[in-house]
Amino acid sequence: MNQHICEPTSPWLFPFARSLLRWLFALVFVFAGYKHITAPDGFVxxxxxxxxxPDFVVWATG
Structure with missing residues (x-):
């Protein structure tokens, strides 16, 4: 009865999913940073x- 709720069913599934999500979030953040610089009007x-x-703040946070 000492099982965790999120215990993976396969020993390779959890690290794979974690790595995949890490790369996906990295791409999303890189894309958002790129858009901050190339098309700042929506963010402003x-x-x-x-x-x-606000123009400088959007540029600096991109």
């Missing part, structure tokens, strides 16, 4: 008004 539009220099 959703920046709160209280943020100073």
């Amino acid at each position: 539009a959703i920046t709160p008004r209280w943020v100073p220099l």
Whole structure:
């Protein structure tokens, strides 16, 4: 009765899924950073008004 709820059914499945998701998230973040620099208008539009220099902030966080 000492089983974990998320215990993998196969010894290679959990590390594989973890690695796959890690690469997927890395690609998503790289793409978002690329879009911050190449097409910042959408990000500037959703920046709160209280943020100073929204164009620079979007560029710097990309």
